Each structure stands twice: as C-alpha cells, then as structure tokens.
Amino acid sequence: MAKSRPLRRFSKKCIKMKLSNLWSLLFIAVLSLGLSACGGNATQSDAAATTETKTETPAAPEIKLTPFPPSPEFMDAAINSMTYKDKKFKFVIAGDSYKLGAQTPDAPQKMCANSGKGQHIHLIIDNGPYAAKYTDEFEYELSDGEHYLLAFLSRSYHESIKTKEAHVAKKITVKDGSIVAEEDITQPMLFYSRPKGTYTGKAETDKVMLDFYLVNCTLGDEYKVKVKVNDSAEFTVDKWQPYFLEGLPLGDNTVTLTLVDAQGNPVDTPLNPVSRTFTLKADPADSVQ
Template identity: 50%
Template structure:
C-alpha cells in the first residue's frame, strides 16, 4: 500500500509539472501547441510569435501622451540578407538595383495582429524599410527593386517591417552598408562600428482614424537604451520626452496640421553621442 501511495503522489506531481510546462509555453499565431523552439526547428517562423506584452507608463506633456508598447507579434527568427549592392561597392548613378534574401518572414502579407493595432497599417502588408543617409525611408514589398541614388558616398540601412510599419529589432533582421555611387559627389564621415540612431516613423501624412494614435519608431545600431545608459531624447512640438527603452511608442493628442519630431541619441549625461545621424528632425502632417 505504501508503494502504491508513493506511485500515486509521483503521478500527480508529474501531471502538475506537465501542466506548468504547458502554461509557460509560448503560443504562436498559427497552430495550437507549437512552441517557439519547435517552430524554429521546423525552419519557418513566418507566422510570428504572440507575446503578452505591456503598455509603458504614459508620459504627458503639452497635451501629448507618449507611451511604449511591447505586445506586437514578433519574428525572432526573421532574417534579412543583402546581396546587392555589396558592402563598399561602387555602382553607377541612377537607378541602383537592390537585392535581398528574406527568411522566416513573408513580405506583402498582413502581420497577424494588424487588426489589433490602432495606428496606421499598410494595406500592402509586411515590407522592407530602406533608408539612405537617414533620409525618409522607402517601403518595398518585394526583395528586389531599384532606387534612384545620386553620386557620392552613401550609408544604407535596411530592416524588416511589420505591416503597421513597426521595425523588427533583432540582429538578423537588418543590414547596414556603405555604398559609393558614380564618381565624385558628397563624402560621408561614417564609422560603421560607432553607435547610430536612424529615424523611421512617423512619416508623411496621416488622415482620419490614423491621427488618433501615431507610432514613433527608430532603429539603433551598436547600442541599446537603459535608464542608466544611453537614451533617445524625443522633442515633439517642443515637448521633450526621454525614451529609455528600444521599443515603439504611441503618441496621442497630436494636433491637426504640421507636427515636428526631433530625435537625438544621448549618453547618460544627456549629451548627444557623435555621429552623422544621431540628431534628426522631421515634420509630419495630420489631417481630418
């Protein structure tokens, strides 16, 4: 009887252990009972992984409310590789061919949780953000395209974007390279191994419901953010907000008309970190 009692207790313990393991399993947006490790082992993560994220504590100033969020479907195995132009290549001026390979991520597909995000979303689906010299990005829904570039030295950042324009922030999901176009033209004082900030969103014009919540997103290279380390100083219509997490942020309360965004990558003393792109200002327009 004693042995049977011990066996029964062991069986109950095993049952609770299995249940606990199952409750900690990461759930994907496609298929029941497939965890992150299993999904990666199958060699495809294009469906994404839904984590239980949170909303950051709102910062309020000048009628604006700014807060981070971390509940987007993620793609930890997404991979972007650039095959053209090659690193330090010299290419002819004009329409420059760009070519990429994309793994574990589907371009031109709606991100599974797009309907739950109350901000601008591209009807054309997931895409690549291509940023030349930290100018406004161009969005591309196929892995091959051409882009007009002027003579000179250029810095090209490319990264995978969800359909609602939020960047994939994993190390395998971006490429950064220097390209020489034609002969002559501008030169760049760019050190690839330094710490860099690139501006992504907001961009252009927002109308109707898309004006209620506007996403602020940026891309960091060779650095991260923390309360005691580097930060991004975002000055929105003259109101300063300090961002200490590399996450997307939502902004509520922007007025109709022109709105000015200034981003600066700063160190723990509040000083701008040297770099050609670490201070950037953009204007976006909101319309009814």
C-alpha cells in the same frame, strides 16, 4: 400798500430760483443714474465676452508618449544578403514566419496606420525618410559618393523587427549606379523611421506610432533617446521599442530624435539629431459616423 409790491416781486423771484435749482438737481440725479446703469451693463457685457472667449478656446490636449503594445516577434526573419548593381537592389530574405506583402496578424488590434500592401522593407539612406519596398528586388536611384544605408524588415503597420538578423547597416560608396565599396557601421547610430507622411482620420491620428532604429548601442545607463515634439513636449526613453504619440494637433507636427549619452549630451555621431515633419488630417467621414 405801496411797500408790499416790491416784497411780492422778491418772493416770486426766490420761488423761481428755487424751482430752477430743484430742476437742475433732479436732472443731475437722473443723469448720474443713467451713467451708472450704462457702466454696469458694459461691465457685464465684458464679463460675458470674456466667458465666451474662454469657452471657444479650450486648452490643447496634453501630448503623451506611451509604450506600444507587444507585437509578433518573427524571430526567424532575416536579411541574408543585399546587393546594389546597375541601380537595382536585390535582397535575399529568409524565415518561414515572415513574408513580404503579408498582413501582420494583429494589425486590426493595433489601431494605428497600417499598409494595405502588407509587410515590407524599410530602406533608409543617410538622413532621409525611408522608402517602403514590398518586393525583394527593386530599382532605386542612388547618387555617387558615400552614404549610410540601413535596411530592415517591417511589419505591415511599419514597426521594425529589431533583431541583428533582420537588418543591414552599412557605410557604402556608390559610383555609376552600383556599390563599389562597403563596410559595417562601427559608430553608435540612431535612424528615424516613423512617424512619416500624412495620416488621415481618427483611426490614424488619435494614436501615432513612433519608431526608430539603433545600431551599435543599447539604451539604458549609457545611452538614451530624447524625443522632442513640436518644441512643446519632450521625453527621454531608455528602452528600445515603439511608442504611441497621443494628443497631437491636426496639421503639421515635427518630431526630433537625439541619441544622448549618460550625461544627457548629444552623442557625437553621424546623422544625430534627426527631425521629421508629418501631417495629421481630419476625415469628414468621421463626423457622420
């Protein structure tokens, strides 16, 4: 009987150790399952966040350049003469079909920015934006010195009339508010016209007209115009006509026009290339229509 007591103590110790080990193993197993579950939830949350981010940042629309639809031609419209004296321009305009201040008949169908004041003269000095003038006489400040001058007749939606008779292109010298010398421009030149300024609402921003004026050159095999938009899209056109720009983002946009030769190199001529920045704005009224 004396010998059995140590044996009993030893058996109890073994049982306690086994129970302790068993509880340790169970604790480790439960902890492992918990960590695994947490890890799985984190992965799912990351995936959901990634999906949500992709949903909130859709791809920007593609910028497109498409031909502008045909417009009334005004074949008899003409600028017969132009003078600048005592800081005042005077134009003599001819043609039964064209009148300053009149709305171009197809303006509602064009679905682009249109001037409520009607048809007008675009006056471009050097590389600057044009001034729209709705009368044949107006005051205008020109600095002394040499300038390149282009004036042409425009439709009410700012599309130029692209005929020899409907424009004047001169290299002029100005002194004390008057032209003291002038000569015809002889180099091939490109003048930027539209887009310009600020456009507001879907009717003006969905489709924005691009228009430019050429002097002493014909687009085709010898010359082309390279159009760069926001450094993200580039086009080359070989036909002198207006175009629609579509897919432009709201905010500031920049268009650069370059007259290039048959090899695609910029033509060595004044005012080439030319860039203009304009702004597109949303109209809150569009969202409630």
